[in-house]
Amino acid sequence: MKQNVYTIKDAKSGTYSNPFTSINDETAKRSFAQASADPNTTISQYPEDYALFKIATWDDEAGTYSIGENSPEFITNAIVNRAE
Numbered sequence: 001m002k003q004n005v006y007t008i009k010d011a012k013s014g015t016y017s018n019p020f021t022s023i024n025d026e027t028a029k030r031s032f033a034q035a036s037a038d039p040n041t042t043i044s045q046y047p048e049d050y051a052l053f054k055i056a057t058w059d060d061e062a063g064t065y066s067i068g069e070n071s072p073e074f075i076t077n078a079i080v081n082r083a084e
Contacts, residue, residue, distance in 0.1 A: 005056040011049045021058050036078045047078035
């Protein structure tokens with residue numbers, strides 16, 4: 001099965017988080033929204049600093065990653081995601 005690989009960028013540090021997989025952009029946005037809404041997370045406390053990006057596709061049958069032409073591809077940011 002193929003899944004997308006995502007990461008969260010911290011604008012203040014200029015770094016990306018450890019990647020995670022999700023079935024599609026909508027399920028990744030849902031996970032990101034949960035983190036954005038949780039008052040115990042740094043993402044919730046500083047939403048202007050965080051954005052979600054898609055960086056690759058993971059094929060768990062072949063054991064391979066495929067990096068897209070537009071990687072990293074912006075998906076959403078925490079401010080927009082909290083408003084939805």
